[in-house]
Amino acid sequence: MDFTKEKIPPVREDRLGACNAFGGTCHALSRQAKTGCLNNIRRSFTQTQGCQLNLSLIILSTIRDTVIIVHGPIGCGGGNIPMANGIKTFQKLRDPAAKGVVWLNTNLDETDLIKGGEEKLEEAILHADREFRPSAIIVINSCAPGIIGDDIDGLAEKLKDRVTAEIVPVHCEGFKTKIMATAYDSLYHGILRNLIDRADNPVPAGEAKGNSRKVNLLNLSSMSRIDEIELERLLGVLGLEARILPCYAHPDDFGDIRDAALNVSVCATHDDYLTGHLREKYGIPVVTSDIPVGIAATGKWLMNIARFFGLEKEAGQLIESETGKLEKALEPYRKLFKGKRAYVAGGEIRIFATAELLADLGFEIVGLHGFHYDRFMDDLLESRPDKEKMIINIGSGQPFEQSNILEKLKPDLFVGHLGINGWAGKHGIPVFAIFGPGASYMGYKGAFEISRRLARILRNPMFSRNIGENARLPYARQWYEKSAFAYLEDGDPTSQPSKGAEYGQQLPA
Amino acid sequence: MSRFVDLPRYVCALGGAVATINALLGAVPILHAGAGCGGNIGNAFNGASGHLGSGYCGGMALPSSNVFEREIVFGGEERLTEQIETTLEIIDGDLFVVVSGCMVEIIGDDIRAVAGKFRRADRPVLAVETGGFKGNSYKGYDLVLKALFRDFVDESSVKDGKTVNLWGIVPAQDVFWKGNLRVLKSLLEKLGLKVNTFFGDGETLDGLKKAGSAALNIVVSNIYGIEAAELFREIHGVPYISVPFPIGHYATENFLRSVGNALNLETGVPDELIKEEKKTYFNYLERVIDLYNDMDLQRYAVVVGDANYAPALTRFLSDDLGWLPELAIITDLLDDGQKGRLALEFVGYHSGIEPRVAFDTDTSGVVNHVNKCRPENDGSGYYDGFNPGFIVGSSFEKDIAETLGMPLLTVSYPVSNRVVLDRSYAGYEGGLRLAEDILSILVSGR
The missing domain is CATH 3.40.50.1980 (Nitrogenase molybdenum iron protein domain)
Structure with a gap:
């Protein structure tokens, strides 16, 4: 169905059956997902996480030649403060003339909450247009204006003839969803409605479409330019030309998006809202396989794309030649990693691909932690041969559960998401970041570079060990004696703690 | 509004x-x-x-x-x-x-x-x-x-004339808060005082609980923590003084004497203490006299910072380092009364410099203030501009520093290009750190 007719997209809890609280085996998660009652599980103790505004802002800030207006009280968007200079550096890798990140906060105060904040937003939009002359002004709505009923779409409509920039409203009220990944839908919704589905932006003629070798390669803000170059290289060998977006793209790039033969996504949970819409409305097919991290996943990714163009033979040759060279290079590392125990935490798609690569390299995977669950995880859960035993924790952050698990499992390596890596480090465990916008992770190059970095990190883990011996974690002793999942409850207050609790107890003491 | x-x-x-x-x-x-x-x-x-x-x-x-x-x-x-x-x-x-x-x-x-x-x-x-x-x-x-x-703080009818509380340095918003509290505490301890800073090294909740027995509250700010000091006086009957954040020898001496006067210390602040501290300070600072003069390290400067750092840095650059801080921009949300109080911190410099002071919460505003402050180039080829210049600001000044070709030291929040552990820019010690950090940037090409 076409959600873009509405001002606000549905939340992921409703659209994808997403949840962010579970503890148990992969099989148990998969089984419970089928019953449809995952979303009733809740924590009676929670730690902060992030909201869809935080995540939207990270991604939207990368788009060049824009001004972002965070409409909310003065703190909203503050998580972006440390990012501005780094994003500019990354923008310049795509366009040396890139101007960097400009964002404004409308600074809603007590008076505005009573009389409404639209006037202030209007002032900010006019200022942004006059002062910075951007191609697009992206207006991000936070909780407070959402609840007092500020009409950002109405205002955008009212101002459109007075400003040169395209105004792109993006609805990010944090309290609406537990799933940060709803951000992807919210921002694609804004982009679709205002930069793609426009009356003045006609669909390109038929022959350009479908026959061309042009693909939209949908990138991630967590992805490096090195990764993009690697994927472009592989697609280039097959004779395909990649247009990379949404991150670090120019607003005009979105206007052209519909002339591609194929949308190529590296992460279904990141892109399905956009690709689904482009498929249904404009007939542009999409290839979504697992993220091309690791040898097998990269091969599968390439083959799926090649199949669409009838290039299986060429892809087969490419995969064979690449893996042959890579296998030889990886030989010394496999010996180093054999039997080392790794715990993997991060985005739902990345953890499975990364775990598979690590297992391939000789690691033993002792547990998984996904920041949320949605239906894109189903096949990944079921395809794990050890699904009956493999522990999986679902939670956005929630490092208290992680600390409990790490204390029991004592892995040799923690592979994890930004924000929780330090908490693993305080256990004295060497840490490998599961993503990084400055490093190589994807494709064949990524598989090698990941191996190299792992070997380096494991060669001298003294820093984490020193900190682990001297830092104090904030949890009471008795917390470690309980199940890691003791604070997970089914929604019904009369029911027992979640099924996960019994599995948590089984973790080695 | x-x-x-x-x-x-x-x-x-x-x-x-x-x-x-x-x-x-x-x-x-x-x-x-x-x-x-x-x-x-x-x-x-x-x-x-x-x-x-x-x-x-x-x-x-x-x-x-x-x-x-x-x-x-x-x-x-x-x-x-x-x-x-x-x-x-x-x-x-x-x-x-x-x-x-x-x-x-x-x-x-x-x-x-x-x-x-x-x-x-x-x-x-x-x-x-x-x-x-x-x-x-x-x-x-x-x-x-x-x-x-x-x-949380217990009421106490008995006051200890040798105990003071010190605040006004805002954790995390002052990136160097912990080092700053450490240095100011240890300075005041040299006056024989017991000092609670609440957030510094070695402080305890118990110390906070007993803070009501202090003789004086020292707010190291003209803006931050003032409301709290008023409330403290009301509830616990402890008076307060508000002193500017001190960097370098002039400001620190002023800080020590203000505290001494407020406490009516019988002996005042011992001159020997100030003499001793100054001696150490100049013993180090003197080292760069060769470099400073051989290489002409005097600079025009622009200071961008919060209500504590902007006045303190500007005064240090002018009076301790002998620079020309022509412009100071204060980036906080302030009312007119607060702006008035802050403006007074920029007068009476020993150098005679009178910096232009601007209040602007917009980062893009900085460039406009700098342009207004610099004389216009009439194109005659003989331009008395604003160079060589230097910016002491935050990570948000990276762009303007590049555009204007001025080196930048980041001090005021946000500071994302530096790792800060126990560094302090307060007191005599802080003046030395700041001189080190600023001058090191000028010789970093060597």
Whole structure:
């Protein structure tokens, strides 16, 4: 169905059956997902996480030649403060003339909450247009204006003839969803409605479409330019030309998006809202396989794309030649990693691909932690041969559960998401970041570079060990004696703690 | 009416409150707020306060009720009660402070009443309303101090003439707060005083609890912590002085003498102490006299900073380093009274320099002020411009520094291009650090 007719997209809890609280085996998660009652599980103790505004802002800030207006009280968007200079550096890798990140906060105060904040937003939009002359002004709505009923779409409509920039409203009220990944839908919704589905932006003629070798390669803000170059290289060998977006793209790039033969996504949970819409409305097919991290996943990714163009033979040759060279290079590392125990935490798609690569390299995977669950995880859960035993924790952050698990499992390596890596480090465990916008992770190059970095990190883990011996974690002793999942409850207050609790107890003491 | 801010250099009152509580050893904040508030605040300070880190129970570990649509519709007090109960079970802390975000205040949750239900808990649970629309991080600092002074500090009828409390240096918003508190405390200890800084090395909750027995409160700011000092005086009968943040030998001597006068120390501040400190200070600073003169390291300067750093840095550059700080831009949200008080900090320089002072919360405004301040180039080929120049500011000045070809030292929040551990820019020691850091940039090409 076409959600873009509405001002606000549905939340992921409703659209994808997403949840962010579970503890148990992969099989148990998969089984419970089928019953449809995952979303009733809740924590009676929670730690902060992030909201869809935080995540939207990270991604939207990368788009060049824009001004972002965070409409909310003065703190909203503050998580972006440390990012501005780094994003500019990354923008310049795509366009040396890139101007960097400009964002404004409308600074809603007590008076505005009573009389409404639209006037202030209007002032900010006019200022942004006059002062910075951007191609697009992206207006991000936070909780407070959402609840007092500020009409950002109405205002955008009212101002459109007075400003040169395209105004792109993006609805990010944090309290609406537990799933940060709803951000992807919210921002694609804004982009679709205002930069793609426009009356003045006609669909390109038929022959350009479908026959061309042009693909939209949908990138991630967590992805490096090195990764993009690697994927472009592989697609280039097959004779395909990649247009990379949404991150670090120019607003005009979105206007052209519909002339591609194929949308190529590296992460279904990141892109399905956009690709689904482009498929249904404009007939542009999409290839979504697992993220091309690791040898097998990269091969599968390439083959799926090649199949669409009838290039299986060429892809087969490419995969064979690449893996042959890579296998030889990886030989010394496999010996180093054999039997080392790794715990993997991060985005739902990345953890499975990364775990598979690590297992391939000789690691033993002792547990998984996904920041949320949605239906894109189903096949990944079921395809794990050890699904009956493999522990999986679902939670956005929630490092208290992680600390409990790490204390029991004592892995040799923690592979994890930004924000929780330090908490693993305080256990004295060497840490490998599961993503990084400055490093190589994807494709064949990524598989090698990941191996190299792992070997380096494991060669001298003294820093984490020193900190682990001297830092104090904030949890009471008795917390470690309980199940890691003791604070997970089914929604019904009369029911027992979640099924996960019994599995948590089984973790080695 | 307040207006929008272009690239704000602070977060909200909730953010300042959380950073303040995190800086208090043994204290743990409990956020009653949306799920993203804590993560947003954690990112803002972790990454832009000299890579402060999560601390004991901050960052992603912050206990937070994470209210969603259900609570917004039906009220969040029940959820908060549950969160306090479970936090007390799981988290090892000595003091818990509930702080609220915008949403729960808009719907009218009574967090003090909820915290009150835990009066008999084995550890104290306080509550303070810090909704983000109340103001910025500095406001949050004041709100938390006020709550601590009102609800945690014991009343004491006996005052100890040798004990003082010192605040006004805002954790995390002052990237160098911990080093600054350490240096100022150790200076005052040389006067024979016992000093509580609450957030510095070696401070305890017990020290905070007994803060009511101090003879004097020293607020090292003309803006931050003043409201809290007024409240302290009202409740605990302790007077306060407000002194500018001191960097270098002139400002530090002034700081010491202000404290001495206020305490009516019989001996005043011993001249020998100041003499000794100055001797050490100049013994080091003297080293660069060769370099300074051989290479002509005098510079025009632009200072961009908060209400503590902008005046302090500008005065140091003028009077200690002999530079020409032509322009100072103060980036805080301030009322006219506060602006007036701050303007007075820029007069009476020993150098005779009278810097132009601007108040601007917009980062893009900085370039306009600089352009206004520089004489125009008439194209004759003989241009008496603003070079060689130097900017002491924040990471947000990176672009303008590049555009104008001026080196930049980042001191005021946000500082994301430096790792800060125990460094201090306060006092005599801080003057030396600042001279080292500034001059090192000028010779970094060697």
